[in-house]
Amino acid sequence: MVALLVGACVxxxxxxxxxxxxxxxxxxxxxxxxxxxxxxxxxxVSIRAPASAPxxxxxxxxxxxxxxxxxxxxxxxxxxxxxxxxxxxxxxxAVRIPCAxxxxxxxxxxxxxxxxxxxTLARELCSLPLPGEYSVDVLLALPEDAVFARAGSFSxxxxxxGKNVPRPVAGSIGLFAAIGGDTTGVRFTRPEWKSGAxxxxxxxxxxxxxxxxLPPAQVVFRxxxxxxxxxxxxxxxxxxxxxxxxxxxxxxxxPVTCLIDMRGRYDIHAxxxxxEEETPLADLTVEVTDNPLLYLPVIPW
Numbered sequence: 292m293v294a295l296l297v298g299a300c301v302x303x304x305x306x307x308x309x310x311x312x313x314x315x316x317x318x319x320x321x322x323x324x325x326x327x328x329x330x331x332x333x334x335x336v337s338i339r340a341p342a343s344a345p346x347x348x349x350x351x352x353x354x355x356x357x358x359x360x361x362x363x364x365x366x367x368x369x370x371x372x373x374x375x376x377x378x379x380x381x382x383x384x385a386v387r388i389p390c391a392x393x394x395x396x397x398x399x400x401x402x403x404x405x406x407x408x409x410x411t412l413a414r415e416l417c418s419l420p421l422p423g424e425y426s427v428d429v430l431l432a433l434p435e436d437a438v439f440a441r442a443g444s445f446s447x448x449x450x451x452x453g454k455n456v457p458r459p460v461a462g463s464i465g466l467f468a469a470i471g472g473d474t475t476g477v478r479f480t481r482p483e484w485k486s487g488a489x490x491x492x493x494x495x496x497x498x499x500x501x502x503x504x505l506p507p508a509q510v511v512f513r514x515x516x517x518x519x520x521x522x523x524x525x526x527x528x529x530x531x532x533x534x535x536x537x538x539x540x541x542x543x544x545x546p547v548t549c550l551i552d553m554r555g556r557y558d559i560h561a562x563x564x565x566x567e568e569e570t571p572l573a574d575l576t577v578e579v580t581d582n583p584l585l586y587l588p589v590i591p592w
Contacts, residue, residue: 465499
């Protein structure tokens with residue numbers, strides 16, 4: 292009877308967890324990463340990404356960065372990779388920042404990962420709009436997958452450089468305003484200035500976890516010639532949506548059309564007027580010349 296009871300207990304007890312078979316002999320010479328994708332236990336992955344980048348006012352954000360997924364096949368069957376998709380979920384604190392990964396980079400990728408083989412997928416992290424620390428979750432879907440699975444994560448810091456960085460908008464918690472485009476340049480005729488050939492870009496970003504209401508806004512330019520008093524002032528309405536969702540940005544192009552037709556260097560003091568509050572944005576310097584060999588590059592915004 293005792294023997295029968297012992298035998299029954301042993302038969303009904305859960306078995307020891309099955310160990311994953313060792314990876315086959317690899318021919319690439321690379322080590323297999325320890326992290327595996329939940330939907331594909333045989334697919335191992337590690338993430339390689341830069342740790343930081345400076346904020347660049349000319350593009351209103353950080354430079355796009357390359358993110359690499361180092362993949363290895365630890366199973367005994369080939370894994371199809373042709374058409375694999377990568378998505379990046381980016382957050383600044385608790386706020387998700389829209390940032391789609393480009394899956395159309397012209398990079399040659401292997402269509403199939405053989406057992407024991409290794410390869411790399413490269414994708415582009417978008418330009419991020421504000422200085423600060425971001426967390427990035429990397430999601431991967433193989434060709435037959437209907438949903439994405441987490442493949443890893445990394446931290447990324449956008450470092451503020453210089454004075455022309457996004458400024459907190461006065462009276463609006465979590466709302467930032469920035470000015471971008473070429474900060475220096477030249478033009479040589481009054482009609483070109485009047486037509487708005489020189490222009491800048493103003494962008495508002497909601498970095499709060501709540502929707503931000505946007506009342507009517509204006510951009511104010513106060514232009515002075517270096518060493519002389521005020522030359523001109525111009526105010527432009529800034530057409531914006533009524534509100535911005537958390538993490539969302541809105542950018543608008545604004546011409547600088549103060550009628551400057553005298554040679555010299557000019558300082559442009561730009562600010563954002565939102566209701567009764569005014570937020571300084573940046574100080575720009577522009578040179579006006581009659582030298583046809585000098586020109587102002589027109590910004591592609």
